[in-house]
Amino acid sequence: MFNPSQQKNLWKYTLIAFAIVIVSGSLLYTNYLVKNIAKSERTRAQVWAMSMEQIVGAGDNDISYPIAVRDSVTVPAIVTNEKGEITATKGLDSGRTYIASDLVDKDAPKYDPDYFKNELEIMKAQHEPIRMVIPRAKGLGYGYSIIYYKDSFLLTQLKYFPYVQLSVIAIFLMLAYTVFSSSRRSEQNQVWVGLAKETAHQLGTPISSLMAWIELIKDKYNAEDDQLLAEMGNDVKRLEIVADRFSKIGSKPQLEPHKVFDVVSDFVDYFKVRVSNKITFSVLGNKELMAGLNIPLFDWVIENLLKNAVNAIEGPGSITVEISGSKAKKLIYIDVIDTGKGIPKSKFTTVFQPGYTTRKRGWGLGLSLTKRMVENYHDGHISVKSSEPGKGTTFRIVLKSILNDK
Numbered sequence: 001m002f003n004p005s006q007q008k009n010l011w012k013y014t015l016i017a018f019a020i021v022i023v024s025g026s027l028l029y030t031n032y033l034v035k036n037i038a039k040s041e042r043t044r045a046q047v048w049a050m051s052m053e054q055i056v057g058a059g060d061n062d063i064s065y066p067i068a069v070r071d072s073v074t075v076p077a078i079v080t081n082e083k084g085e086i087t088a089t090k091g092l093d094s095g096r097t098y099i100a101s102d103l104v105d106k107d108a109p110k111y112d113p114d115y116f117k118n119e120l121e122i123m124k125a126q127h128e129p130i131r132m133v134i135p136r137a138k139g140l141g142y143g144y145s146i147i148y149y150k151d152s153f154l155l156t157q158l159k160y161f162p163y164v165q166l167s168v169i170a171i172f173l174m175l176a177y178t179v180f181s182s183s184r185r186s187e188q189n190q191v192w193v194g195l196a197k198e199t200a201h202q203l204g205t206p207i208s209s210l211m212a213w214i215e216l217i218k219d220k221y222n223a224e225d226d227q228l229l230a231e232m233g234n235d236v237k238r239l240e241i242v243a244d245r246f247s248k249i250g251s252k253p254q255l256e257p258h259k260v261f262d263v264v265s266d267f268v269d270y271f272k273v274r275v276s277n278k279i280t281f282s283v284l285g286n287k288e289l290m291a292g293l294n295i296p297l298f299d300w301v302i303e304n305l306l307k308n309a310v311n312a313i314e315g316p317g318s319i320t321v322e323i324s325g326s327k328a329k330k331l332i333y334i335d336v337i338d339t340g341k342g343i344p345k346s347k348f349t350t351v352f353q354p355g356y357t358t359r360k361r362g363w364g365l366g367l368s369l370t371k372r373m374v375e376n377y378h379d380g381h382i383s384v385k386s387s388e389p390g391k392g393t394t395f396r397i398v399l400k401s402i403l404n405d406k
Ligand SMILES: Nc1ncnc2c1ncn2[C@@H]1O[C@H](COP(=O)(O)OP(=O)(O)OP(=O)(O)O)[C@@H](O)[C@H]1O
Pocket: 304, 308, 309, 311, 312, 338, 340, 341, 342, 343, 351, 352, 356, 357, 358, 359, 361, 362, 363, 364, 365, 366, 367, 368, 393
């Protein structure tokens, strides 16, 4: 069985593998097409050359005479004489066959030497030219014409096609993946918000009855100062807080200005008596810094971090919460520092994914809820600030500070 975060990765890799197969397949195929077309284009240029040879050979034209051949072939080509002077072009510009002078085709647009020279350079770079022998006027022997040609528009387009296709597929996959995962996320959100609210709702009645029962017992047995009843009362209050936390999920909670140090200290005092006394707790730092907090939710954040720290420590150890601030940036830093087993660097962001756990009895939910509560409800940020295997870990919460004039 895969856990959710492994499953997500599996999906990602399957999609990527799929994209690679499509792209390499199409690259191979277009490459094959390009080669074939290039071969046939050279043949066409040769055929054109041969037909011109015949035309020239048939009459007693001088080689300096321009040659005009119209054909349906779209391979752009330029013919020069031995001196390198352009005598004919085809498939360039508007696709017409141009000639060096207006003698043959009076309507032909004027020959622009710069444009054709430029094209000639491109052709020279692309393909080996084709030479052909042309008979001169009677008694003058033979001359040469040289045919340069370049890839047709079609072939050029085809060469770029796989890259266009690659980008389209990449964009499509990215879009599909985002839509897919965001719709799944919002579905999960609804489930978890619903579950939390329902739990809070259902706990409400028995909790208030329990409170009433305790008061009744105190009355009935005249046990106002009974230690056991007092402890029971504390636990019921605690249950009430838990229910209150659940009921706050999903609705924007009210944030009120509080001194972070006091809130953290209160919670640490409550928490530390409930865990092994081999672990020492301390809260240090600036006592005046204030931030907008929702106490039940913020306590939950601190509780999750402290619980994880406790779980990471085997035997004796210490957990320190240090509060500091940056006046310039108007931020508060809450560092939860433990001397536990540490987190490998590669897992610094993974630990926040739901379902990631290394504990036998863990659900891997603690940190993902913590992240939600810090980011969604307190407009803050949480991350692993540093960690060293075997030495300990520091989690850092960053909150916006509220100015405290005192
Ligand atoms: N302070 C820490 N030191 C070392 N590892 C930690 C610490 N905090 C979290 N981790 C690692 O991150 C994992 C995920 O933590 P998270 O709180 O999300 O789940 P969990 O504690 O395993 O289970 P749950 O909180 O749902 O009961 C832990 O299993 C642990 O491997």
